[in-house]
Amino acid sequence: MTAEAPPAAPVPAYxxxxxxxxxxxxxxALGLLHNARYPVMVERAWTALWNERGFGFEGDWEAAGDFCNAVKELRISYEAPINRPGAYAVHLWLERLGNTGLTYGFRFCSADGSVTYAHGTRVLVRLDAGTLRPTQxxxxxxxxxxxxxxxRG
Structure with a gap:
């Protein structure tokens, strides 16, 4: 008897x-995922996604290139509490990709993407490492x- 492979993670439409x-x-203290942990976990998910694509920060801002950026705005709405440890997912996408900035959207959700616990957007600005001014x-x-x-249209 052979073991079946676990089902593949669902692929979102975007x-x-x-x-x-x-x-x-x-x-x-109430046994709920602390509100400040959501943005941290979303940040870790984005970092993993960009690392897969060869972008990252290894201690040198000049070498970091596109990873030298700053948060301009963060908005988050909490829809349902997470009240137990375990496997979840973050659904990530870009809403807008400008010359020097971008807006990404996110949903903190169940592992299969079917239940949304929180959602929001974050605006980033790409910075020149030497001047800390916006750059492309x-x-x-x-x-x-x-x-x-x-x-994409």
Whole structure:
């Protein structure tokens, strides 16, 4: 008798579904995922996604290129509480990809993407490492970013 492979993660119509794990120590005194943990886990999911594509930060802002960016705005709405540790997912996509900035959307959801616990957007600005002034995303970053756009039309 051979074991069956686990079912593949569902593929959303746009963006990517990135697995995340909620640990017991992520919960607050009421046993709920602490509100401040959601943005941290979304950030980790984005980092994993961009690392898969060859982008990252290894301690040198000059070498970080497109990873040298700053948050301009973060909005999050909490829809349903997470009250136990375990496997979940973050659904990620780009709403807008500009010359020096972008807006990404996210949903913190069940592992299969069917239940939304929180959703929101975050605006990033690409910075020049020397001046800390806005600068353009690289052509490579823009090409990969276009693949994540919610509406490609």
């Amino acid at each position: 963006g990517r579904l990135i697995p995340v794990t909620v640990h017991f120590d992520d919960l607050d 995303w690289s052509d490579r970053f823009r090409a990969l970013g276009r693949e994540l756009l919610r509406s």
